Structure formats: structure tokens, C-alpha cells
Amino acid sequence: MDASRIYERPILFAIAAVAVVSVGTLVTTFIPLFMPSTQPVSPLVKPYTAIEVEGRDIYIREGCNNCHTQTVRPLRTEVARYGDYSKPEESAYDRPFLWGSRRTGPDLARIGGKYPDAWHYRHTPNPQSMFSQSNMPPYAWLAETKLDTSYTLRKVKVLGYGYDDAEVARQLSAFRRTVTGPEYASAQIRSQVTPAALRGEVTELDALVAYLQKVGRDLKEAQRAAAGPATAQAAEERNPYAGNRAAAEEGEKIFEGNCKVCHGEKGAGGFGPKLATTKHKFGGTDADLFTTVSGGRPGGMPSFLQKLGKDRIWKVITYIRVLEREGGK
Amino acid sequence: MTNGDRGNGIVMGFTLSAIFWLIVGLLVGLWLAAEMVFPALNFAPWLAFGRLRVVHTNGLTYGFAVAGIFACSFYMLEKLTRAPLAFPALARLQLWLFNIAIALAALSLFAGMNTSKEYAELEWPLDIVVVVLWVMFAVNVMGTLIRRREKQMYISLWFLIACVVTVAVVYILNNLEVPVNLTKSYSAYAGVNDANVQWWFGHNAVGAVFTFPILAMFYYFLPRSTGLPIYSHRLSIIAFWSLVFGYLWTGAHHLMFTPLPEWIQTVGLAFSIFLIAPSWGSVVNGYYTLSGNWDKMKSNYLTKFFVFGITFYGLQTVQGPTQALRTLTSYFHYTEWVIGHVHMGTMGWVTMIISASMYFMTAKIAGREVHSEKLANLHFWLILLGQLLFTVTLWIAGIVQGAMWKAVNPDGSLMYSFLDGVAAMYPFWEIRLFAGFLYFAGIAVFAYNLLMTARPRPLAT
Ligand code: HEM
Numbered sequence: 124m125d126a127s128r129i130y131e132r133p134i135l136f137a138i139a140a141v142a143v144v145s146v147g148t149l150v151t152t153f154i155p156l157f158m159p160s161t162q163p164v165s166p167l168v169k170p171y172t173a174i175e176v177e178g179r180d181i182y183i184r185e186g187c188n189n190c191h192t193q194t195v196r197p198l199r200t201e202v203a204r205y206g207d208y209s210k211p212e213e214s215a216y217d218r219p220f221l222w223g224s225r226r227t228g229p230d231l232a233r234i235g236g237k238y239p240d241a242w243h244y245r246h247t248p249n250p251q252s253m254f255s256q257s258n259m260p261p262y263a264w265l266a267e268t269k270l271d272t273s274y275t276l277r278k279v280k281v282l283g284y285g286y287d288d289a290e291v292a293r294q295l296s297a298f299r300r301t302v303t304g305p306e307y308a309s310a311q312i313r314s315q316v317t318p319a320a321l322r323g324e325v326t327e328l329d330a331l332v333a334y335l336q337k338v339g340r341d342l343k344e345a346q347r348a349a350a351g352p353a354t355a356q357a358a359e360e361r362n363p364y365a366g367n368r369a370a371a372e373e374g375e376k377i378f379e380g381n382c383k384v385c386h387g388e389k390g391a392g393g394f395g396p397k398l399a400t401t402k403h404k405f406g407g408t409d410a411d412l413f414t415t416v417s418g419g420r421p422g423g424m425p426s427f428l429q430k431l432g433k434d435r436i437w438k439v440i441t442y443i444r445v446l447e448r449e450g451g452k
Numbered sequence: 453m454t455n456g457d458r459g460n461g462i463v464m465g466f467t468l469s470a471i472f473w474l475i476v477g478l479l480v481g482l483w484l485a486a487e488m489v490f491p492a493l494n495f496a497p498w499l500a501f502g503r504l505r506v507v508h509t510n511g512l513t514y515g516f517a518v519a520g521i522f523a524c525s526f527y528m529l530e531k532l533t534r535a536p537l538a539f540p541a542l543a544r545l546q547l548w549l550f551n552i553a554i555a556l557a558a559l560s561l562f563a564g565m566n567t568s569k570e571y572a573e574l575e576w577p578l579d580i581v582v583v584v585l586w587v588m589f590a591v592n593v594m595g596t597l598i599r600r601r602e603k604q605m606y607i608s609l610w611f612l613i614a615c616v617v618t619v620a621v622v623y624i625l626n627n628l629e630v631p632v633n634l635t636k637s638y639s640a641y642a643g644v645n646d647a648n649v650q651w652w653f654g655h656n657a658v659g660a661v662f663t664f665p666i667l668a669m670f671y672y673f674l675p676r677s678t679g680l681p682i683y684s685h686r687l688s689i690i691a692f693w694s695l696v697f698g699y700l701w702t703g704a705h706h707l708m709f710t711p712l713p714e715w716i717q718t719v720g721l722a723f724s725i726f727l728i729a730p731s732w733g734s735v736v737n738g739y740y741t742l743s744g745n746w747d748k749m750k751s752n753y754l755t756k757f758f759v760f761g762i763t764f765y766g767l768q769t770v771q772g773p774t775q776a777l778r779t780l781t782s783y784f785h786y787t788e789w790v791i792g793h794v795h796m797g798t799m800g801w802v803t804m805i806i807s808a809s810m811y812f813m814t815a816k817i818a819g820r821e822v823h824s825e826k827l828a829n830l831h832f833w834l835i836l837l838g839q840l841l842f843t844v845t846l847w848i849a850g851i852v853q854g855a856m857w858k859a860v861n862p863d864g865s866l867m868y869s870f871l872d873g874v875a876a877m878y879p880f881w882e883i884r885l886f887a888g889f890l891y892f893a894g895i896a897v898f899a900y901n902l903l904m905t906a907r908p909r910p911l912a913t
């Protein structure tokens with residue numbers, strides 16, 4: 124048959140078109156579905172709990188993925204800014220995936236465990252109260268809405284995470300007890316943003332925070348466990364700027380831009396412990412402080428080594444020494 | 453009614469629907485652009501940026517562009533086959549169902565019912581409606597083609613067939629999901645595979661909605677409005693098959709440096725570069741069609757829409773492959789730059805061609821000249837200036853943003869916090885908002901001019 128006849132036969136043409144579009148589809152999309160490299164699993168990465176599933180669905184409903192990515196690329200500055208680059212197995216339980224395509228806001232792939240819950244309780248309903256330059260929408264209504272759990276069981280079944288009915292019920296009530304209990308570390312700020320009628324219930328914000336604290340956390344914890352106790356070491360054991368007034372002033376600026384949001388005005392304390400004191404939670408020697416700031420600590424102190432570098436960390440420690448003296452007064 | 457214009461009412465129905473959804477989608481776009489500068493505008497859940505952005509993209513892709521495609525396709529089909537539309541009643545039903553579906557789509561997205569997969573956000577019941585609509589469309593396309601009275605199928609019909617089959621394949625496969633209830637479902641794929649399937653779809657939604665049918669319009673309405681035959685038939689054959697073949701390999705250029713296996717990224721990159729050739733095949737074909745007759749740019753008010761449209765398509769198809777390169781994607785991915793890329797394609801290429809095609813069809817169907825060539829020229833300049841200001845601003849913004857994200861101090865630590873980068877964007881976002889108003893003004897002129905052209909004739913006295 125003369126090949127040009129195809130332009131006279133619509134059905135044949137349509138079949139030819141399907142054939143032509145199928146080649147690239149088969150090679151780049153269909154075959155990879157069955158390859159091990161696209162579906163790796165790791166015992167380190169755990170499926171979402173029932174409440175985290177609900178939180179993730181709120182993230183999807185609000186379209187957070189339209190401004191936040193969840194993939195750290197293996198590029199030097201990106202790893203420095205966000206943390207270790209993303210691994211395929213970390214998305215093994217993600218249906219849908221939420222890698223995103225736009226960074227109007229920062230990447231969130233390593234947000235889990237980066238800050239204490241309290242940080243999110245204050246930030247999510249009113250980002251501008253923490254960062255006046257932020258253009259994130261204030262999601263106040265999440266704290267004002269009770270979480271609907273009528274489909275939780277179904278969702279978890281569809282996702283196939285392997286929890287039975289009793290386990291789902293247990294997870295939900297355990298979570299409720301935690302966040303509504305008086306010992307909850309973020310209880311104070313939670314009750315500030317949650318209307319009185321809902322303080323004893325699980326709100327959408329509670330679930331969202333639970334989800335955010337899970338994102339990227341498994342791998343981070345595994346790596347931390349493998350590395351042993353925080354050991355970030357400076358070349359110097361002592362602060363090269365000790366007592367240097369100019370360095371303290373520079374340190375103050377660094378403090379305002381990076382630390383104030385958690386440790387409060389002049390280190391008076393906030394979500395993070397008070398710094399205007401000589402009693403520091405993780406030790407007060409130069410080496411201790413350097414280790415805390417550079418490597419971060421569990422419970423919500425992020426690591427600043429890549430972000431600030433050694434030099435600026437020593438300067439901010441110089442400023443902390445000033446605060447210690449002022450706080451002592 | 454004579455043969456070949458049985459579908460006129462339907463063509464006009466889809467044209468007016470397209471314009472309606474265009475205005476809605478652009479108003480939402482302006483609100484979005486304003487929210488980026490004034491976050492207080494996010495005062496209600498249904499107005500919050502994350503939900504609204506999806507209304508904007510879906511409203512313009514499925515509401516405006518797809519309605520425009522339906523309108524132009526029905527028109528071209530009848531003219532190019534010299535046969536009446538095979539099933540006009542089906543097409544009329546499609547028109548009603550389409551508008552109901554888009555209205556429900558907008559409402560459901562405002563309500564936050566979405567799957568999160570870009571351009572495939574609609575939840576499963578609406579996915580089914582979309583598939584039904586598409587089947588209705590395909591039946592009319594193939595039915596009319598089978599009953600045609602013209603032996604050869606013209607180039608535009610090839611692109612139309614390619615659009616019909618590609619949208620069907622990619623839409624269905626990417627939207628496979630398991631329902632939880634009527635408004636919620638989970639993707640059938642997980643993690644890396646879900647990402648791969650999604651961007652294979654995402655790029656080909658751009659291909660099959662913003663490229664193939666728009667090229668079909670270009671190949672038909674440019675020669676029709678200028679009276680010049682298309683320069684080379686052979687060039688279009690080569691360009692057509694290699695474009696349709698190449699498109700399906702490139703989705704991974706949206707996933708460079710992610711956990712997607714590296715070989716898929718490399719294949720995607722290679723085919724993205726390859727796509728420059730067939731894309732420019734059409735661009736060159738368009739330019740040569742006018743060679744020796746460039747005075748048409750002045751003598752015919754529609755020519756400039758097609759020439760500028762295909763030029764932006766040409767630029768778009770060089771910029772796209774370039775930004776897939778590893779060094780450039782590492783810099784530009786996730787930045788404002790990409791938003792500039794998107795809007796050159798949509799505001800420069802897609803709306804230029806669709807609006808010119810609509811002028812042409814509406815004037816023919818109404819049996820009169822366009823209401824005002826002056827207004828059409830004003831419309832042209834406003835959308836051109838709006839688009840250029842919008843895109844150039846965001847490219848500069850993207851360069852600044854990329855530089856700030858990557859800047860390091862001598863000791864290797866980061867020079868800027870993320871928030872420093874946000875703060876630096878405000879001036880650009882303000883200019884973009886202004887550019888959006890310019891563009892919107894142009895579209896308002898267009899809508900007015902088109903409605904005046906289409907208005908029923910006063911009864912003869
Ligand atoms: C008045 C004109 C317009 C304005 C003000 C506008 C505004 C916007 C804004 C603010 C965004 C979000 C950008 C971001 O996340 O940083 C956006 C995204 C988008 N717009 Fe528009 N837009 C306009 C016209 C159009 C047109 C005509 C189309 C299509 C026909 C379109 C299609 C899109 C698409 C596809 C995206 C998503 C881009 C991506 O995900 O990378 N827009 N627009």
C-alpha cells in the first residue's frame with residue numbers, strides 16, 4: 124500500500140497515531156512501572172499513621188503542593204538549605220506523590236522534626252505574625268474546624284497500610300489524648316489558636332501538624348541514630364571571637380534573622396528555650412553551644428552549619444554570651 | 453442551511469463558552485497574582501491561593517482552551533471535509549454537558565476537592581464526565597471524517613486526530629485512582645511511579661491541548677485569512693510525525709534531579725532537545741507561507757496574530773528544551789522563570805491563535821466583517837504588551853531568585869535565607885500584577901468586539 128494513502132483513511136490514521144504515541148509511553152512510563160528502581164522500599168521508612176493520612180489529605184485539599192515542593196535535589200546549596208537529598212524509597216507510601224513543581228515557599232521534604240509542634244501552631248494560622256515578609260496564606264480556619272474522621276478507616280484500607288479497625292481507632296484516640304492533654308509540650312500555643320469548644324477535639328490543624336512532623340522524619344532519625352550523639356566539631360574548641368564587640372553586633376543581626384522567631388526577643392524564650400541565661404539545656408561551653416547550633420538537637424532545634432557556616436555561628440554565640448550577661452541581671 | 457455549516461450554532465456556542473471561561477479564569481489569575489503581593493486576600497478557604505491556583509489552571513486549560521478547541525475543530529471539520537457534522541444533536545448535548553462539567557469542576561476545586569496532580573486535579577466523578585465528553589467529541593470527529601467529501605485529509609485534520617487520541621490516552625492513564633467516597637480518591641500509582649506517570653501526562657496535556665490543536669488552527673486559519681497556501685506539505689508531514697512521536701518521551705524534564713531513575717531523566721532531556729526540530733518545522737512553514745507577502749501583516753488584521761503567535765511558539769519550543777538541560781534546570785526549576793515560560797506559551801501562543809481563529813469564524817458565521825478592526829488591533833497590542841511585560845519580568849525574577857538560592861559565602865554557607873528570596877520578589881510580583889491587568893484589558897476588548905460581531909442582525913425594516 125502506498126504510504127500516502129494514510130492521509131485518506133481516518134481510522135487507519137488514528138490507529139497509526141496511537142501506535143506512534145505508544146512507543147515513548149511504553150519505554151518511559153509503562154515499563155518503568157515494573158522496575159525495581161521506581162518502587163524501592165526501605166524498612167526505615169514507615170507508612171503514615173491514620174492521623175497523618177488525614178493531615179496529608181488536608182495538605183492536598185488546601186493545595187499546599189502548589190507552593191511547596193517535597194524533593195530536595197542532590198545539589199550542594201539545596202542540601203545545605205534543606206537537608207539530605209530525597210531518596211526514592213521515601214515516597215514509597217505516597218499516593219499521590221507530592222513532590223510539587225514550584226517553590227513560592229521553601230521545600231518541605233525535611234520539615235519533619237525540624238521545629239517543635241508549637242512552631243507550626245503559631246505559623247500555619249498566621250505566618251505573617253512570625254515572618255512579616257511571608258506571603259503564605261493565613262490558614263486560621265484549620266484550627267477552627269474539627270477533623271472529620273468518618274472516612275479514616277476507609278482511607279487507610281484503600282491505601283493498604285495494613286492497620287485493622289481496632290488499630291485505627293487506637294491511633295485516633297491516642298492522638299487525641301496526646302494533643303488535648305495538659306502535658307502536651309505545645310499545649311499553650313495550641314489552646315491560643317484553637318477555639319474553646321474544640322480544645323478537647325482533634326482539629327484539622329492538629330492533623331496537619333502531625334503530618335508535617337512526619338514528612339522526611341524517618342530517614343532523618345535513622346541517620347541521626349547511625350551518626351550517634353551530635354558531634355559537630357569546630358576546628359577551634361573555643362570561640363575565636365570571645366568578647367569581640369563587633370562580632371557580637373553582627374551576631375545580633377544573625378540572631379534576629381534566624382533564631383529570634385523561636386528563642387524570642389533578646390533570647391527571652393519562646394518555642395525554644397530561653398537563651399538569656401547561663402543554664403543551657405545542652406551544655407554551655409563554647410564547644411557545646413557550637414555543637415547545638417551547628418548540628419541541631421532533637422525536639423526541634425534545626426541544624427545551622429550549612430546555612431550559617433562556622434564563622435557566623437561563632438558570632439552568634441558571641442552574642443548569646445552577651446545575652447547571658449544581660450539575662451543574669 | 454447548506455452542507456458544511458450545520459455546526460455553526462454549535463461552533464458559536466463553544467466560542468461563547470470559551471470566552472466566558474476565559475474571563476472567569478483570568479479574573480481568578482488576577483486574584484492569584486494579587487494574593488502573592490497581599491496575602492490578606494486569602495481571607496476565605498475557597499479563596500486561598502492553593503485552591504485558587506488550581507481553579508485558574510483548570511479553568512483556562514479545560515474551560516477556555518478546550519472549548520476553543522471544540523469550536524474551531526467543529527468549524528474546520530465541516531470546511532475541510534465539505535461534509536456536515538455527522539451528529540449535530542450529539543454535539544449540542546456535548547455543549548451543554550461541557551458547560552455543566554466546567555461549572556462543577558470550578559465549584560469542586562474551590563471546595564478543595566482535588567487529587568493534587570497538576571492539570572489532573574479533578575476528582576474521579578468529574579474525570580468520568582471528561583472522558584464521556586471526549587468520547588462524544590471523538591465520535592463526531594471520526595464520524596464526520598468518515599463521511600467526508602474531500603479525498604485528502606488536510607494537515608489540520610492530522611493534528612486534530614493526534615489531539616483526540618493523545619488526550620484520551622494520557623488523561624485516562626494518569627487519572628486511574630481508587631475512590632474513597634464521591635469526592636475523594638487516591639492515585640493508583642505510588643511515589644516515583646506516580647510522579648513519572650503524572651509528568652508524562654503533564655507534558656502531553658501541554659502537547660495535546662496547547663500544541664497539536666493550536667497548530668491545527670494555525671495551519672487552517674492562517675492560509676484562510678491571508679489567502680496564501682501553506683508553504684510546504686512535505687515539511688508538515690515530517691514535522692507532524694516527529695512531533696507526535698517525540699512528545700511522549702519528554703515528561704521527565706519536569707522531574708530533573710528528583711528521585712526518578714536517572715536514565716528516564718536523560719531520555720526525557722534528549723527528546724526535549726530533539727523536539728526543537730519538528731516544532732521549528734511548523735514555525736518555518738508559517739514564515740515561508742508569508743514570504744514575499746509580508747504586506748499581509750498590514751493589509752489583513754489577523755495576520756499579525758498568527759505571525760506573533762507562531763513566533764512565541766518558536767521561542768517557547770527553544771526555551772522549553774533549553775531549560776531541561778541539567779545546568780539550567782538546576783538553576784531555574786521551581787523559580788518564577790518557569791511561570792514566565794508557561795505564560796509566554798499560554799498568553800502569547802495559545803490565546804493569540806485562538807482569538808484570531810474566533811474572529812475569523814465569527815465573522816464568517818455572522819456573514820459580516822468583524823465589528824471593528826481598530827478594536828481588534830487594540831486587543832492585539834494590549835495582550836502582546838501584557839504578555840511581554842508579564843514574561844520578561846518573571847524571567848528576570850527567576851534569574852534573581854535562582855541566584856539567591858544558590859549564593860554562598862566563601863566558607864560555603866548560604867548567603868541568603870529563603871525569606872530574603874521571597875522579599876526580593878515583591879517588586880516583580882507587583883509588575884506582573886500590572887501586566888495581568890493590561891492583558892485582561894486586551895481580552896475584555898476582544899470579548900466585546902467578538903460579541904458585537906456575533907450579535908443577531910436587526911430585523912430589516
Ligand atoms: C491576566 C492574565 C493572567 C494572570 C494574572 C495569571 C496569573 C497566574 C499566577 C499568579 C499563577 C501562579 C504562579 C505561581 O505559582 O507563582 C499562574 C499560573 C498558571 N497560569 Fe496564569 N495568569 C494569567 C493568564 C493565563 C492564561 C491565559 C493561561 C492559559 C491559557 C494561564 C495558565 C496558567 C498555568 C498553566 C499556570 C500554572 C503554571 C505552573 O504550574 O508552572 N494563565 N497564573
Ligand code: HEM
Pocket residue numbers: 224570654658662663702705706724725727728731765768769770771772773775776781784785786790793794796797798802
Ligand atoms: C518543545 C516544546 C517544549 C519543551 C521541551 C518544554 C519544556 C518544558 C520544561 C523543561 C518545563 C519544566 C520547567 C521546570 O519546572 O523546571 C516546562 C514547563 C511548562 N511548559 Fe513547556 N516546553 C515546551 C513547550 C511548551 C508549550 C508550547 C507550552 C504551551 C503553553 C508549554 C507550557 C508549559 C507549562 C504549562 C509548564 C509548567 C508545568 C508545571 O510545572 O506546572 N510548554 N516546559
